[in-house]
Amino acid sequence: MTDKVFDAFKAFDKKLKLDPAVTQQARDVAADLEQCLRDAGLLQSRLLQGSFGRKTMRPPLKDVDMVVVLPDRLAEHRTEPGMSQWAMDEFRKAIVAANILPGVAFDVDEEHAHALQLTIPGLDFTVDLVPAFETESPDDGWLYIADREKDQWTKLSDVRLLRDKVAARNQDCGGVWVNQVRQAKHSLDRDAEVKGLVCGLLVESIAYEAVTKKMAPQQAMVAIFTVAVDKLSGWYAGLAQDDLTGKWSGAERAQVLRFFAENRHKAVEAVRLENAGDPVAAVHAWRDVFGDLFPQTDVSFAERLKTIGQVGGAVTADGLLTTAAGNARPARPWRAVAVDEVSTLPTTSLASTRSKVEASAPSMDDLLADPARVAKDVASGAVVWGAANVVGRPLSNGLAVKLELDLLPLPEAAAEGYPAERVRVVVTRERKVMVYPVSGRGRTWRHRNDFDPRMLCLQYPGDDPALLWLWDDGLEDLLTRVRLHVLSEEAFRREGQWPGEELPHGNPQNGVVWPVANQAMRDALKKWSR
Numbered sequence: 426m427t428d429k430v431f432d433a434f435k436a437f438d439k440k441l442k443l444d445p446a447v448t449q450q451a452r453d454v455a456a457d458l459e460q461c462l463r464d465a466g467l468l469q470s471r472l473l474q475g476s477f478g479r480k481t482m483r484p485p486l487k488d489v490d491m492v493v494v495l496p497d498r499l500a501e502h503r504t505e506p507g508m509s510q511w512a513m514d515e516f517r518k519a520i521v522a523a524n525i526l527p528g529v530a531f532d533v534d535e536e537h538a539h540a541l542q543l544t545i546p547g548l549d550f551t552v553d554l555v556p557a558f559e560t561e562s563p564d565d566g567w568l569y570i571a572d573r574e575k576d577q578w579t580k581l582s583d584v585r586l587l588r589d590k591v592a593a594r595n596q597d598c599g600g601v602w603v604n605q606v607r608q609a610k611h612s613l614d615r616d617a618e619v620k621g622l623v624c625g626l627l628v629e630s631i632a633y634e635a636v637t638k639k640m641a642p643q644q645a646m647v648a649i650f651t652v653a654v655d656k657l658s659g660w661y662a663g664l665a666q667d668d669l670t671g672k673w674s675g676a677e678r679a680q681v682l683r684f685f686a687e688n689r690h691k692a693v694e695a696v697r698l699e700n701a702g703d704p705v706a707a708v709h710a711w712r713d714v715f716g717d718l719f720p721q722t723d724v725s726f727a728e729r730l731k732t733i734g735q736v737g738g739a740v741t742a743d744g745l746l747t748t749a750a751g752n753a754r755p756a757r758p759w760r761a762v763a764v765d766e767v768s769t770l771p772t773t774s775l776a777s778t779r780s781k782v783e784a785s786a787p788s789m790d791d792l793l794a795d796p797a798r799v800a801k802d803v804a805s806g807a808v809v810w811g812a813a814n815v816v817g818r819p820l821s822n823g824l825a826v827k828l829e830l831d832l833l834p835l836p837e838a839a840a841e842g843y844p845a846e847r848v849r850v851v852v853t854r855e856r857k858v859m860v861y862p863v864s865g866r867g868r869t870w871r872h873r874n875d876f877d878p879r880m881l882c883l884q885y886p887g888d889d890p891a892l893l894w895l896w897d898d899g900l901e902d903l904l905t906r907v908r909l910h911v912l913s914e915e916a917f918r919r920e921g922q923w924p925g926e927e928l929p930h931g932n933p934q935n936g937v938v939w940p941v942a943n944q945a946m947r948d949a950l951k952k953w954s955r
Contacts, residue, residue, distance in 0.1 A: 429704035433711065433720045434608075434642045440718055441483050441607040447550070451477065451489045454545065454552060457525045462493060465519035467512075469496045474555070474584045476625050479591045481606045486550045490540070492584055494557050494568065503558050503578050509571040512556035513541040538574040557582070587664055591629065599639035606632045608642060608715070609649045612688055615716050619684045622677055627670070630663020631656065643696050646714070650689035657682055688714055694743060701749035703738070705729065709745050709837060726837045727916040727924045733909065734925025736949045740905050744810040744835045752809075752905045755892055755949045757941075758872040758913070759885035759928040786901045792817070792852055796826040799900070803830060809904045811835065813845075825853040829863065832908045838915075846911040848881075850903070856896055860907050862914075871917045872910070872927070883910050885928050887938050891953040892946075 455473060462468035475490035476482035495512060502508055517531050520543070528546040540553035556571040558578060566586045569578040595602040610628050613620040628649075634656070635648035657678065660668050670678065695710035705722050712719045729746050732738075739751020786808050787799045800817030802808055811833035820827050828850040834843040847864035859880045862873065872882040883906055884893050894906050916924045926943050933939055941947050 427699055427704040427707075429722065430643070430699050430707050430711070433708050433722075436720045437608065437715065437718065438604050438642075441604070441611060443477075443482060443484050443486050447484075447486050450548060451486060451550060451552075454526070454548070455489065455491055458491065458520070458552065458554070461519055461523045461525050462516065464523070465515070467495060467515055467519060468493050469559075470494045472585060472588065474588065476629075479588060479629070480595075480603045481591070481610070481625065481629055483607050483610055488551045488553055490553045490555060492555045492557050492568065492570075492582075494559060497559065500558050503569065506576060509556065509573040509576055509578060512571055513554070513573060516541050516554050516556070536573070538572050539570055539580070581666075583666065590633070590664065594633055594637070597638060598636060601639065601642075602632070602636055605636060605642055605645040605649070609646065611716075611718065612646075612714055614718075615714075616684055619681055622673060622681055624669060626665055627661075627663060630661075630665065630669065633664055643692070643699065643711075647689065647692045647696060650685050650692055653685035654682060654689060657685065691743065694741065694745075698741075698745070698747050698749055701747070703748045706741075706745050706747035706749070710743070713743065713745075713836070726835075726841050726843070726912075727920050729837065730909065730913050730916055731924035732945075734913065735943050735946045737953055740810060740835065740908065742806075742810055744833075746835055746837060750952070752902045753909060754894065754898075754902070754906070754953050755925075755946050756884055756894075756906060756909070757888055757892055757926050757928045757946075758882055758910060758923070759888075760872045760882040760930045761874055761932075786899060788899050789852065789856070789858075789896050789903070792828060792900055793826055793854065796828060800828060800830075803828070803900075803904070808901050809908070812904070814847075820851065823854075825851055827851050830904075831864075832904070832911065834912070835908075838912055843912060843915050846908075846915075848907055848911065850907070858896075858903070862911060869918060871914055871923060873914075881907070881910055883907065885938065887933075887936070888928070889938070889941075889950060890955050891950045 459468060459471050471494065472478065472492050473489065474492050475488070477486065477489050493516070520526060520529060526543065526545050530544045532542050533544045534542065537553065540555045543552040543554065545552065557568040560567045560569060560581070566583060568582045568584060570580045570582045571578055572580055591603070606629055609632055610625060613623055613628070631653045632649050635652040636645045640648070657670060661670050662668055673681065691710055691714045695707045695714070698710055699707035705724050708720070708722050712721060732748060733746055733753055735755055736748055737750065737755040738746065738748040738753050740746055740753060741751070787802050792799045796817030796819060800815045803812045804815040806812070813831040813833060815828070815830040817826065817828045819825070829847070831845050831847045833839075833845050844865070846862065849861045849863050851859045851861070859878060860883060861878075861880050862870065870881070874880055874882065886893070894903055913924050926941065926946055928939055941950065
């Protein structure tokens with residue numbers, strides 16, 4: 426784990442812990458209630474249950490569940506009619522008589538079948554008192570729980586066994602298991618519908634199966650999301666007694682599975698980016714899992730563009746900018762100053778150094794052959810992230826083709842108010858490629874011809890091939906270079922400085938290309954050489 430990602434998870438974990446002052450309030454109230462009910466002869470033992478008792482609750486604290494085990498001397502009355510209600514009424518009388526919680530109100534929202542709810546002035550959480558009896562075999566750890574709706578005590582609870590299981594697992598994991606459960610629970614906040622379907626005990630159950638030893642939070646999240654996908658396709662009780670998914674419809678189950686599958690993909694990608702040496706991109710990926718509560722980096726988008734421009738990297742399938750090697754070579758944009766200097770992108774056929782999956786994305790030849798079909802592929806997201814309103818058609822009686830599209834701002838850029846950019850890519854049968862900005866008329870452009878053809882100057886054709894997009898690099902790499910260029914243009918408008926290295930305008934004297942000035946880019950030349 427890199428320091429940057431470690432620090433982000435550490436800060437995130439602090440935000441998921443209950444306020445110590447509120448926790449102490451809850452424990453003080455529980456202690457006062459215990460003493461009150463013990464003095465009244467109504468309590469033999471007690472335990473805190475639920476996520477608060479198991480230390481997996483996230484803020485804010487909403488309720489404290491306290492199981493009150495009644496004395497054995499009352500056990501003979503357990504099956505008598507009205508005994509469940511009697512226990513709760515006696516709790517109420519004892520609390521009011523002792524005046525330990527002035528102004529306390531009971532069952533304000535509704536009467537719960539298994540608990541007497543206490544609403545206490547000055548506290549933002551309620552307390553649920555759950556009457557219970559030991560079973561005939563107390564050493565087994567089970568309890569009979571009151572049910573005043575059905576007027577019975579036949580419901581068996583393994584609340585003590587569950588508490589002990591969770592405590593033991595947390596200890597086996599070095600005390601961080603409960604932290605990771607809270608993190609996994611928080612990921613549900615990204616989807617309100619899924620959050621309404623997935624109870625806290627289900628998340629704890631999945632985590633109990635997935636995380637059995639101490640591990641970093643990144644690996645824990647991958648494991649939890651993976652087990653969720655594997656286990657939730659059918660009946661699943663986990664740490665509970667009954668099926669925790671039993672009320673889901675088929676559509677709801679599919680929705681939950683899709684949510685966890687997407688989170689698994691994002692978590693795996695975050696780990697990959699970190700392992701590839703890009704903790705900044707990894708942090709952005711984790712923010713896509715956990716939302717804005719997960720800390721963000723202090724690196725601006727313009728700074729990220731500068732880094733990618735110098736060392737290369739990729740725009741991932743999720744729209745993340747990363748230095749991990751991929752579809753974005755380092756680049757030095759340039760601009761002609763006279764018509765006779767204008768040059769289209771080079772048609773040289775040098776093999777790309779990228780390892781491409783066969784037929785994974787349309788080639789430039791595919792675009793020439795069938796621009797409409799390629800436009801559909803681009804619009805589907807199969808080529809690059811964030812392409813919209815894509816149009817592909819022949820031009821000039823088939824002598825050229827046009828691909829026009831909106832390039833949506835990457836999520837990092839959108840967060841800083843960068844706009845979408847509409848661009849037009851024109852490709853001729855002679856393999857000449859010209860790229861024009863279509864949107865934002867009237868804006869200044871750092872690297873675009875001031876005369877016809879008013880196309881973007883993405884690169885200097887005579888530069889080192891390691892820094893160039895070439896025909897065989899394909900459409901994905903071309904559109905990625907175009908996207909990073911128009912984003913860099915916007916960064917220049919905002920910052921007054923090009924994010925990366927750029928070439929002087931006009932052809933170099935004596936045809937000698939300007940040397941690379943930046944050491945990081947000089948190192949990148951070796952990595953991207955061809």
